[in-house]
Every structure is written in C-alpha cells, then in structure tokens.
Amino acid sequence: MMPTPERTVDVPQDFEALKAVILERKAQLPKRLKQVAAYSLDNPDEIAFGTAASIATSADVQPSTLVRFAQHFGFEGFSSLQQIFRARLRERTPGYEERLKALSQNEHSKLESGSIFNGFVAAAHRSLDNVATSVDPEAFERAVDILAKADTIYLIAKRRSYPISSYMAYAFGKLKVKYQHVGTAAGIDDDMLAMATKQDAAFAVSFSPYASESASQARSLASRRVPVVSLTDSAFSPLAESSKVWFELVEADHAGFRSLSASMAFAMALTVAIAEKRQRLADGGGPIE
Amino acid sequence: MMPTPERTVDVPQDFEALKAVILERKAQLPKRLKQVAAYSLDNPDEIAFGTAASIATSADVQPSTLVRFAQHFGFEGFSSLQQIFRARLRERTPGYEERLKALSQNEHSKLESGSIFNGFVAAAHRSLDNVATSVDPEAFERAVDILAKADTIYLIAKRRSYPISSYMAYAFGKLKVKYQHVGTAAGIDDDMLAMATKQDAAFAVSFSPYASESASQARSLASRRVPVVSLTDSAFSPLAESSKVWFELVEADHAGFRSLSASMAFAMALTVAIAEKRQRLADGGGPIE
DNA sequence: GTCGGGGTAGAATGGACGTTCCATTTTCCC
DNA sequence: GGGAAAATGGAACGTCCATTCTACCCCGAC
Numbered sequence: 001m002m003p004t005p006e007r008t009v010d011v012p013q014d015f016e017a018l019k020a021v022i023l024e025r026k027a028q029l030p031k032r033l034k035q036v037a038a039y040s041l042d043n044p045d046e047i048a049f050g051t052a053a054s055i056a057t058s059a060d061v062q063p064s065t066l067v068r069f070a071q072h073f074g075f076e077g078f079s080s081l082q083q084i085f086r087a088r089l090r091e092r093t094p095g096y097e098e099r100l101k102a103l104s105q106n107e108h109s110k111l112e113s114g115s116i117f118n119g120f121v122a123a124a125h126r127s128l129d130n131v132a133t134s135v136d137p138e139a140f141e142r143a144v145d146i147l148a149k150a151d152t153i154y155l156i157a158k159r160r161s162y163p164i165s166s167y168m169a170y171a172f173g174k175l176k177v178k179y180q181h182v183g184t185a186a187g188i189d190d191d192m193l194a195m196a197t198k199q200d201a202a203f204a205v206s207f208s209p210y211a212s213e214s215a216s217q218a219r220s221l222a223s224r225r226v227p228v229v230s231l232t233d234s235a236f237s238p239l240a241e242s243s244k245v246w247f248e249l250v251e252a253d254h255a256g257f258r259s260l261s262a263s264m265a266f267a268m269a270l271t272v273a274i275a276e277k278r279q280r281l282a283d284g285g286g287p288i289e
Numbered sequence: 290m291m292p293t294p295e296r297t298v299d300v301p302q303d304f305e306a307l308k309a310v311i312l313e314r315k316a317q318l319p320k321r322l323k324q325v326a327a328y329s330l331d332n333p334d335e336i337a338f339g340t341a342a343s344i345a346t347s348a349d350v351q352p353s354t355l356v357r358f359a360q361h362f363g364f365e366g367f368s369s370l371q372q373i374f375r376a377r378l379r380e381r382t383p384g385y386e387e388r389l390k391a392l393s394q395n396e397h398s399k400l401e402s403g404s405i406f407n408g409f410v411a412a413a414h415r416s417l418d419n420v421a422t423s424v425d426p427e428a429f430e431r432a433v434d435i436l437a438k439a440d441t442i443y444l445i446a447k448r449r450s451y452p453i454s455s456y457m458a459y460a461f462g463k464l465k466v467k468y469q470h471v472g473t474a475a476g477i478d479d480d481m482l483a484m485a486t487k488q489d490a491a492f493a494v495s496f497s498p499y500a501s502e503s504a505s506q507a508r509s510l511a512s513r514r515v516p517v518v519s520l521t522d523s524a525f526s527p528l529a530e531s532s533k534v535w536f537e538l539v540e541a542d543h544a545g546f547r548s549l550s551a552s553m554a555f556a557m558a559l560t561v562a563i564a565e566k567r568q569r570l571a572d573g574g575g576p577i578e
Numbered sequence: 579g580t581c582g583g584g585g586t587a588g589a590a591t592g593g594a595c596g597t598t599c600c601a602t603t604t605t606c607c608c
Numbered sequence: 609g610g611g612a613a614a615a616t617g618g619a620a621c622g623t624c625c626a627t628t629c630t631a632c633c634c635c636g637a638c
Contacts, residue, residue, distance in 0.1 A: 030605095030615055045379050060619055067597060077597065089378045090334050114426040118559040121421045122555040125414065130408045132534070138408055159459055163452035167549060170449055175608055257561055260456060261413055262551040269409040272546055276405070341626055351587055356627060366627065469597060 011074035014045070015088035018081075021073060029072075032061050033259040036069040040085075048085040050113050053191060118289075124220035126252035131262035135247060143229045143245040143270065150201030150227070150278035152178045156214050161205035163260060164231075166269045167186035168203070171268070173277040182217065193217055196226045204230040204272070205263070206239050231266060301362065304333070304377035306498060307370075320359075321350050325358040337374040341358070341367050357503075408543035413550035415541035420551035424536060432518045432534045432559065437566035439490030441512070442468045443482060445503050450494035452521075452549060453556045457492070464564040471506065480507055485515045492559070493519040494552070495528050496540075507531040520555060 012018035019041060025054035026037050039059040040047050046055060056063040063078075068083035149151055153172065157165035163182060172179040182189050196202065202221050206214040218228050223243035230239040230246040240246045249266060251258040301307035308330060315326050328348040335344060345352040351563040352367075359370035392412050436442055440459065446454035451472060461468040471478050485491065491510050495503040504527035507517050511531035519528040529535045538548040538555060 031615065048378070049375050053594080062598075064598080064618075065616075068615085075500075079596065085588080086338050090338070114429065114483065114547065116562045117424065117429055117555075118421065118425070120554045120558040120561070121417050124417050124550055128410050128413050128417075128550070132407065135406065160456075162459065163456040163553075165454055167449075167452040170451065171546070174570075181530055257460070257524045257557060259557070260553050261417070261578070264452075264549050264553055265413040266406075269406040269547070272409070273405045321586065340624085342624080352588075352626070353628080354585095357585085368626065 004129055008069075009163070009263060010230070012084065015084055016072070032065050033069050033072060035059060035061055036065060040069075040192055044085050044088065044234055046083060047087050058207075074097050075126050079172055090164035119230060120259065122256070123252040123257075123259045127250075127259040128265060130252065131266060134249065134267065139245050139247065142268070143247070144273045144277050146227045146229055146244060147201050147270070147274045151178065151199040151245040152196070153177065154196055154200060154226075155179055155181055155206040156182045156216050156217055157204055157206065158211035160207055160258075161211075161214075161231075161263070164205050164263050166244070167264065168267050168271050171271045172275075175271070177271075177278060180249060187274075189213075189217070196221055196224070198225045198227075200226045201229065204228060204243070205232070205267075206230070206237065207233045207258070208237070212238075215239060215242075231263065242243075249265040294486070301373065304373055307362070307373050307474070321354045322358050322361060324348060324350055324523070324540045327352060329358075333374050333377065337370060337378050365368035380429070382548065392419070405544070409546070409548070412541040412543040413547045415552035416539075416548040417554060419541065420538055420555060423538065424555065424577070428534050429559070429562070432536070433562045433566050435516045435518055435533060436490050436492060437570060440467065440488040441485070442466065442516075442563075443471055443485055443489060443491040444468055444492040444493065445471045445491055445506055447472050447503050449496055449547075450500075450503075450520075450552070451551075453494050453552050454492075456553065457556050457560050460560045461564075464560070466560075466564055468568060472503075478502075478506070482510060485510055485513070487514045487516075490516045490518065493528055494515055494556075496522045496528065496547070499527055501527075503530055504531070520552065 013023050022037050022041060026034060029037055036059055039055075043058070046058060052063045052066050056066055059066075067078045070076075070078045073081065075081040084263045085136075131169055155165040155168055155172075165181060165183065169179060169181040179231070180192055182192055193202075202218065204218045218230065218239050222228050228239075228243045230237075230243040231249055232239045233248065233250050234240075234247060235248060237246075247266070249262055251260065251262055253259065301310050301367075311326050311330060315323060318326055325348055328344075332347070334437075336346060339347070341352045341355050345355055347438060348355075355367045356391040359365075359367045362370065419445040444454040444457055454470060454472065458468060458470040469481055471481055482491075491507065493503055493507045499521075507519065507528050508531045511517050517532045518536055519526075521528045521535060522539050523529075524538065526535075536555070538551055540549065540551055542548065
C-alpha cells in the first residue's frame, strides 16, 4: 500500500491553481471526468454550494464520479475539493459597490463631502465597467486603422468633451503623431478643417446636449470624404451619421454630473493603439510584407 | 392553528433586506438570539458555508438556537435562512479583475487592440480603487472649505494635468463659480495671477515630471498669502510645500501611460463639493444661524 | 411565594449526505 | 477478436446533519 502523506504536496490549494491543473489535464481525462471538469469550471458556484448529489444530477453524472474526479486531482474526497470552490467565493475581491458601501459607512457619516467624493468614484467605476463590455473590439480595430493611416488627425470636441481631446492632443504630441486640435480658439476652427483631405482623418467627441458646431464640422468633413471616427452617447447623436466608425459610450453619473472616466480610458486606449499601429506601419511599411 | 402560507410574504428574500430587518429588531431580541444576530452580520461567510453545528459552536450557542433565530425572522428553518447568505455570495458582483480577465480571454485573443483597451480600463479601475482609500476625507473637507470661500478660483495645470483643469473650468462655468483658467495662452498667465488676493484661492495640479512653471506660480501665490490647494503624485512634489492642503494621488498606468481617471473623479468631486458648499454659504450666509 | 410563560439547553430522531465497494461496461493493446 | 485494465453506474453504508421535542431555568406578575 502506497503511503498517502507525500501525495498531498502537489494538490492545488487555491482555485486558480486548480483551474490551471484541470485545464492542463482536461484533454486526457476519461469521458465522465471530462464532463465533470467542464461543469466545474462552468458552474463553480454550483460546486461551492451544492451537495454531491445535487451537483451530480445537474452535471448528469453519478455522485461517485465526483469523488473520483476529486481524487484524480489529489484530493481526499469530493468535500475537500469543494473547499477550494468555497474559498474562491470567500476570498473573491468584493465588488466595488461593496467596497464603496463599506467606505461610505466609515467616512461618509463623518464628513458630508466624503459622500460626494465616494459618489464620483463609484460613478467612475460603473462607467468603466460599462465601457468594457459595450465597446466592440472590431469597431475599435477599424477606428485605430482609420486614424493610424491618417496623415493628420483632427480632434473635434467642445465643452464637456474638451478635456478628452486635450488629453489626446497632449499624448499625440508626445507620441509624435501629427494632429490638429479643433475647438481651441473660436473662429479659426473652420479654416483649419477646410485644409483636411481624404488622406487625413478626424476624431470627434460629443455628448448630449450636442454642440451643434461639432456636428456640422463632422458633417462637413464627411461630405469631403475625410473619414470621421466619433465617440458619443447615443445612436441618435448627429455625429453618428457622419462617421465611418462610431462608439456609443454612456457615462454613469453622480448627482447628475456625468463621469468622464470611461471616455478618458477610451481616449487613452485609442491614442496609444493608434501610435502603436503607426509604429508598425512605419517599420513594416518598407519592402517586406 | 394559524395557517402558515401568508407568513411567507414578509420574509426577507435577499441579504440586504434581511440585514435591515435584523438590525431593526436586534434590540428587542432575547439574549441568545441577539448573540446570533451579531454573529451572523459579522461573519456572513461563515453562515453561508458552515453547518448549523459548526456555526453554533463558533457563535457559542446551541444549534437549536440557530433554528429558532431563523424562525423568528419567518424562515422555515435554519437552512432556508442560510440560502440568503449563500445567494449573497453567488450574486456578489465579481471583482473587476475577474471581469476583465474573462473579457480578455474572449476578446484579446481575437484582436490585439483589445488588450490595449482592456489594459487602460483595468488601470483606471485600479487608480479609482487607490484614490478611494488614499484621499483623507478631512483634508478633502478642508480643501473644499478653502476653495468655497474664495472669491475667484485660479486653476493651474499644464500638460498632462491640463485636461483636468479644463474639465473643472467647464464645470465651474456651468455652476456659476468664478474662476480663472491659468495655462491657456502663454504669456498672460503671470499677469492673471498677479491679480490674485488673499480673498481668492488656487487649485494646482501637477504630476511628475513637474512643470516648473506650475510650481513657481504656486510658490508666488503662496508668498502673497493666496491659499493654494494642490493635487500631485508625490510628497516631494514642489507643489506640496506651497500648499495649504495637498493630495497625493498615484495613478496606475498601462504600458507606461498613466490613467487620468482617478484625478478626474477627484476633480469632479472637488468641483461639485465646492459648488454645493458655496450654495450653502450663500443661503445660510444671511441672518439665521 | 408561587405561578405562568417565554427562553434555553441538550438529547432524540429521521433523513440526507459523502463515500466506498463491487458488478458491469468500455477501451485499448496484443 | 480476446483479454486485461481502466472507467463507470449504482447500491449499500456509516456518519453527520438540521430539526424537533422535552425538561429546566429565569424572571416578572399577582
């Protein structure tokens, strides 16, 4: 009989390790065990809370298969494997709602401004969460493509959107990407835009209530076949119709003041992605490929 | 005998509701049940995962007390109360690390720009998390106080910080707070600042590498007893020494590009808090109180 | 002082749980 | 195609669980 104690050393001790091991050995697992492997990674919460019997039914295997599965990975039985799944829920970093709730319970009661501060942080978190799922990566790729190929990038933004374009202007400067910042000094904007050609491109940002200037400038550029990429907050935005690619980005708000965090993160990502693509186009733009 | 069905209507169905009910009735609970109430709110995870026996030991009561506790709140038995605690963990919004990990597993492999995008969103989240804990609410309160009492607020920011002050300028305009935006057109800045008096105040933003102008402007204002509030990224910032209140805010970065999300959220909160305090000062500034 | 009733502890109970075992089926190698 | 080894299904088992029940205790009312 083989002594058991030494086996315990390489048993996964946390969920990530377990997941890695399962994934690694999944292919070589027998049919039923593979079934359990798939189920366990797809429904970790069920494993954490369910009973062997209920999980077995749900995964369409026998309870004994669960035990064998656990033992295959070095656990003593199903129960000890289940501990890993429970620990995962215990230790999971709490959602920011909870973190901020905890925060506001501590600080907010002390000082009124604290709640304002927490409110904006929370709104920013929500916005970022939203943008992470709502931006279509393919559209993003197309936008990067258009702007990376442009000779000069025209940045169009007024009022609330202006901080975004001014960041991009700063970053483009650092990254040596040719740009024109439209919206700075009134009057010369249209003259500036009149010089744009098909070889250029524009990036326009406008949120409701839409600045009519931005819309008409975008329209004018589009009519002269200058490609326009835009960032706005609604499909009905006047910018959308003039744009080759456009992104809908709804910022969360606190007390009616909309966050800019998601737009900012988007702008940074776009800026860096453009610069990076330019780099590659410049390097690979020669004879090869 | 009283029919049971109607009792089920006011049984708490989620953790928040349960918590509220427990808190509400806690004071009037018998000794042992109060003990359980305290334990359950302090160790919700234990309730979720433990067995009645283990929880009873840990809370230093009898298992039967747990059952009575559950029944006191309208549950059929301890197990159904436990479901509430389990659901709480199940439905807890996952940490954004997990969300983004999941996201990047889907999208990133498809498109390279996706990873840039996700990276910036993640950096922004991290920044926000950091700022939520690092900003001292009392310092924030003092900053609000100084700036709310100022006649004119001078906004000082260059380069990377400029988008932040330009947002504040926009918002102050909307909120009818008198301000001067320093850093727009070169040359007239110092003339503008020369007009500042003790009745005014300044808000300066500068991150490393610090713009020497911003530092010297802040120093000049401070020497003339114009109160300065500043936002910077290090205790060694030249701004700190000139400031009555200053905030250290370290932004997370992705690929070397620092986020602006936390600074932006901070700026928004400060702006709105100032405006709100001004409102109150104006209203309550009269005879009463 | 004792009576009554809510509160509690702890043993009793019945059911469900994880696990084990073995007969059967499947897989793969000779 | 036969046979051994691995994999599987399903029943059996002993344990531990949540719950119930009953006796006891405490504490205020009369």
